[in-house]
Amino acid sequence: xxxxxxxxxxxxxxxxxxxxxxxxxxxxxxxxxxxxxxxxxxxxxxxxxxxxxxxxxxxxxxxxxxxxxxxxxxxxxxxxxxxxxxxxxxxxxxxxxxxxxxxxxxxxxxxxxxxx
Amino acid sequence: xxxxxxxxxxxxxxxxxxxxxxxxxxxxxxxxxxxxxxxxxxxxxxxxxxxxxxxxxxxxxxxxxxxxxxxxxxxxxxxxxxxxxxxxxxxxxxxxxxxxxxxxxxxxxxxxxxxx
Numbered sequence: 001x002x003x004x005x006x007x008x009x010x011x012x013x014x015x016x017x018x019x020x021x022x023x024x025x026x027x028x029x030x031x032x033x034x035x036x037x038x039x040x041x042x043x044x045x046x047x048x049x050x051x052x053x054x055x056x057x058x059x060x061x062x063x064x065x066x067x068x069x070x071x072x073x074x075x076x077x078x079x080x081x082x083x084x085x086x087x088x089x090x091x092x093x094x095x096x097x098x099x100x101x102x103x104x105x106x107x108x109x110x111x112x113x114x115x116x
Numbered sequence: 117x118x119x120x121x122x123x124x125x126x127x128x129x130x131x132x133x134x135x136x137x138x139x140x141x142x143x144x145x146x147x148x149x150x151x152x153x154x155x156x157x158x159x160x161x162x163x164x165x166x167x168x169x170x171x172x173x174x175x176x177x178x179x180x181x182x183x184x185x186x187x188x189x190x191x192x193x194x195x196x197x198x199x200x201x202x203x204x205x206x207x208x209x210x211x212x213x214x215x216x217x218x219x220x221x222x223x224x225x226x227x228x229x230x231x232x
Contacts, residue, residue, distance in 0.1 A: 034220070041227075042224070042225075043207065043222045043223065043224045043225055044161075044207070044222045046219055046220070046221075049219070091159060093159070093161065095161070095220075103166075104151060104163050104166045105163075105220060106163060107153070107160060107161035107162075107163075108160070109158070109159060109160045110159040110160060112159075
């Protein structure tokens with residue numbers, strides 16, 4: 001399958017600082033990228049959907065000013081957690097899809113964010 | 117609205133046993149797509165299979181097989197002769213063509229533990 005690279009895999013930051021997570025599709029152009037959040041032993045919660053060159057569509061309850069998403073190219077999307085707080089500590093996973101709705105999405109390795 | 121139910125939270129089996137993971141979905145669309153993903157302890161989601169709503173043929177891939185039944189809205193996953201490396205969380209997911217808003221909705225996952 002296609003490869004999606006997410007970086008960093010782990011990050012620890014101080015409360016109040018911002019953290020940027022990168023998601024790259026390595027061998028295909030991703031028309032759509034998704035950002036998920038996963039709490040321990042829980043399912044994936046979709047945070048936002050982004051298409052290259054346009055603003056991200058956020059799910060209800062997700063603060064767009066706190067979770068900034070940029071999809072600058074067909075192979076790169078970034079999620080910036082601004083003014084992070086301990087409750088933002090979680091596992092963040094991106095996925096990328098090459099084709100239309102219904103085609104499989106490929107996932108990055110995930111980023112474990114710990115805010116201290 | 118689309119919904120995926122994985123009633124089995126956790127299953128434990130002994131190596132070489134067969135195990136079936138259940139997945140029941142709800143959708144109003146006639147065109148939709150079903151997926152299974154595996155999430156090993158490392159966290160990355162691994163794509164296993166994609167099935168569209170018009171293809172009810174069951175599929176076998178090595179020790180893995182999938183049983184799609186529209187009449188019961190189920191898309192069950194069977195692992196034959198399970199191995200310790202199969203231990204992971206398995207997610208069933210649904211994407212609607214029209215009503216899902218471009219989203220992939222995940223079930224809550226089934227933790228599979230395969231012991232020696």
